[in-house]
Amino acid sequence: MRHINIPIFIPHAGCPFTCIFCNQRRIAAQLEALPPAMIPELVNTHLATIPPHSEIEIAFFGGSFTMMDMSLQEAYLREVSPYLQKGLVAGLRLSTRPDGIDANILEMLKKWGVDTIELGVQSFDDQVLAAAGRGTTARQATVACRLIKKYGIKLGIQLMVGLPADTPDKDLDSVQAAILLKPDMVRIYPTLVIAGTELAYLWQQGRYQELTLPDAVAIVAEMRLVFQYAEIPVIRMGLQPSQELQSAHAVLAGPYHPAFGELVEQNIFQRQAFQLLQAAQSEAGLPGSIEILVNKGDISKMVGQHRCNLAAIKEVFGINKINVIPATEIEVDDLALRLDDAINSITLKRAEFVQGLFDRGLLPDIRGLIACKPTKT
Numbered sequence: 424m425r426h427i428n429i430p431i432f433i434p435h436a437g438c439p440f441t442c443i444f445c446n447q448r449r450i451a452a453q454l455e456a457l458p459p460a461m462i463p464e465l466v467n468t469h470l471a472t473i474p475p476h477s478e479i480e481i482a483f484f485g486g487s488f489t490m491m492d493m494s495l496q497e498a499y500l501r502e503v504s505p506y507l508q509k510g511l512v513a514g515l516r517l518s519t520r521p522d523g524i525d526a527n528i529l530e531m532l533k534k535w536g537v538d539t540i541e542l543g544v545q546s547f548d549d550q551v552l553a554a555a556g557r558g559t560t561a562r563q564a565t566v567a568c569r570l571i572k573k574y575g576i577k578l579g580i581q582l583m584v585g586l587p588a589d590t591p592d593k594d595l596d597s598v599q600a601a602i603l604l605k606p607d608m609v610r611i612y613p614t615l616v617i618a619g620t621e622l623a624y625l626w627q628q629g630r631y632q633e634l635t636l637p638d639a640v641a642i643v644a645e646m647r648l649v650f651q652y653a654e655i656p657v658i659r660m661g662l663q664p665s666q667e668l669q670s671a672h673a674v675l676a677g678p679y680h681p682a683f684g685e686l687v688e689q690n691i692f693q694r695q696a697f698q699l700l701q702a703a704q705s706e707a708g709l710p711g712s713i714e715i716l717v718n719k720g721d722i723s724k725m726v727g728q729h730r731c732n733l734a735a736i737k738e739v740f741g742i743n744k745i746n747v748i749p750a751t752e753i754e755v756d757d758l759a760l761r762l763d764d765a766i767n768s769i770t771l772k773r774a775e776f777v778q779g780l781f782d783r784g785l786l787p788d789i790r791g792l793i794a795c796k797p798t799k800t
């Protein structure tokens with residue numbers, strides 16, 4: 424079933440915080456927050472265009488929902504609650520900050536039927552959080568995550584890579600801290616330098632070095648693999664290509680790409696194919712022509728943008744011809760290799776690929792962190 428969010432963007436004009444990467448203040452200055460009374464019209468317009476049999480959620484995004492006055496929060500929720508009660512939508516979700524969570528707020532959200540809260544944790548490293556001007560600590564995030572789960576509300580954790588003082592090792596430490604909290608989903612955003620932010624000022628002064636696109640893709644790929652092994656869905660990698668982001672001069676620097684998540688998947692497939700080919704090469708050598716078998720939905724991830732994955736394989740392994748073939752027997756994210764005229768293929772499942780990275784010390788081994796070994800990835 425297709426999942427569709429009806430997004431309600433609440434620019435948080437009153438946000439008292441100063442996260443250095445945030446342009447909400449600028450957006451809030453340009454956009455009026457939709458008054459609660461206008462919400463039904465917006466939701467009805469969306470509902471009219473959504474195909475039947477979709478799983479629909481109403482999602483409040485944009486700022487820190489629970490930092491608004493409680494009466495305003497309830498005014499918004501009162502408008503969307505009837506859609507939930509009538510079964511027109513399956514859920515209500517919102518995003519907020521770790522310090523915007525306490526028992527009173529969760530009681531109120533639960534009363535109105537909010538069933539998913541996404542927390543902007545960004546990092547579980549206090550140095551990174553301080554450098555980002557986030558105004559929260561890893562401990563606050565941990566406590567908030569636990570409280571959300573205690574209330575039986577689904578937990579989403581948002582992480583960022585490339586913040587000042589951040590490193591790939593810290594990103595992977597944050598992944599491990601997040602896994603221990605057992606979130607229901609994760610989003611990962613690369614830090615972008617957006618005009619009008621404090622980060623833009625630091626960047627212009629030469630006091631912040633942005634991640635390159637290949638570096639951001641590589642680290643998010645590692646994070647995705649570790650989360651996948653822990654069976655925690657990564658529901659988004661990279662920012663939604665909004666009008667604001669795509670407008671000229673909005674993004675001054677940083678690894679922006681409208682299909683960032685797809686680049687990450689392609690990077691993973693390339694690494695997985697390399698591991699498979701290296702194993703085959705050391706066993707029997709490689710012929711000049713090979714077939715790579717993938718699940719039908721994974722063809723573009725294996726081929727890569729502008730066929731870059733195939734070009735890299737040809738160059739590294741000295742292969743002349745590669746056919747990428749959809750095969751029903753291959754599960755999503757798995758790969759198989761068929762050499763020349765061979766009948767049998769050699770398979771590398773995603774879980775085996777990740778275990779290989781753990782064994783070689785190329786990823787932090789989280790096998791001890793998860794209660795039982797995943798049966799699927």
Ligand code: SF4
Nearest residue numbers: 438440442445447486
């Ligand atoms: S990221 Fe959220 S909390 Fe930070 S300044 Fe922006 S709206 Fe406020």
